[in-house]
Amino acid sequence: MKKLLIAILATVLVIVTTLAAILVLVQATIHVAAMTNPMLRAAAVLAELLLGVVLLLGTLYLATHLAVRIYGPPRA
Numbered sequence: 303m304k305k306l307l308i309a310i311l312a313t314v315l316v317i318v319t320t321l322a323a324i325l326v327l328v329q330a331t332i333h334v335a336a337m338t339n340p341m342l343r344a345a346a347v348l349a350e351l352l353l354g355v356v357l358l359l360g361t362l363y364l365a366t367h368l369a370v371r372i373y374g375p376p377r378a
Contacts, residue, residue, distance in 0.1 A: 305372065308372055309372050309373075312368040312369070312372060315364075315368070316361065316364060316365040316368065319360075319361050319364060320358075320361045320365075323357035323358060323360070323361050326353075326357065327350070327353070327354050327357065330350045330353060331350065333346075334346045334347055334350055
């Protein structure tokens, strides 16, 4: 019962963090698209790509780490 509750909580946590990361990336994309200076826009696109990779890899790491901790073999 406890493992099921933790698994549901971890699933909700991963979904919420993924949606938050996507919302941040959408907001960043909207701000970058509104830029008029081409040099600043190019730098912002690169920063946005880096931010996207970091955020989405972070959520993937969180999901994998929680799944291993919940379903993996017990630690001694």
